[in-house]
Amino acid sequence: MAGRGKLIAVIGDEDTCTGFLLGGIGELNKNRKPNFLVVEKDTSITEIEETFKSFLVRNDIGIILINQFIAEMIRHAIDGHLESIPAVLEIPSKEHPYDASKDSILRRAKGMFSAEDFR
């Protein structure tokens, strides 16, 4: 178990989760919690946030993939995550194309220079 590497978690709509599970990232057994969350219309923001935080706390998850429109719902939680692992990747969904201006990582990277640097 120790040498097998980390998991890739996904928080997304049904199509996104189905696609990635088809790709082979899913883990689900009696002893452990799943490494994915299918977000539907009636999924509460609290549940999404709790799932995201639980993925952050797990030491066996290396990357978290999240639809950007879901990331917008829990933006404060994503902005608060500053560690390198797990890496958080925002991905588009069918109804919401990817917008680089909303991506947490790129927003942090965009602030390369501040006004004080030019004084």
Add this chain to the structure above:
Amino acid sequence: MGLSKTEETSLLLDEQLLQYMDQLESLQEKRSALNTLIEQGWFSLSKARYSMGNKQVSSLQYASEMEPQIFVQARAVENDALEFCTERITIQSPTERVQNTTSVEDIGPKEEGVRRRIKASKDMAEPEELVGASTENPSPTSTKPPSESHRNNSDQNPQADPLKWFGILVPQTLKQAQSSFRQVIELSAEIATLQAAVLKTREEFRLALKLSC
């Protein structure tokens, strides 16, 4: 004549800025590729859903037990940069497993065992299986045809291909969707590496800028 400290710092800052721009450009290219591949995957899923039925390609089909086939290794490389690499576990189909086991069995026991060919025609299959089973299990009473035992294993084996959740014969579009999403997963690891590199370069640049002032 050596460069002055200011010139050295300026060169370092320029180098870091160029590296930062290169990383941002690579990140943008990979993101664009990822978005395209994901869209291809969704399109293939939709086509598969159209031919198989709405409920046949949905979360209702997820297995009750799943084992991941792909893992990601996060390791530190030079300059404390973080690199994400994916590794995939290859799955043998039941037929491959049977072929592999029978090929191993054919080498040894054929020369050692005594085979009875006197029995009636309906029992002709048994000597072959008895020889094969003896290498794994000495008691002949517990003999099971290898294909059946492997089929049971694959049913219970949570590492079975996720494609099997949707039926035995799935349309080509579902396989295309799987292929697209597998590529997306590989790209995700590269993007995660680039994101970490971009943030690290930014921190180093800002630190160097502060020290130069």
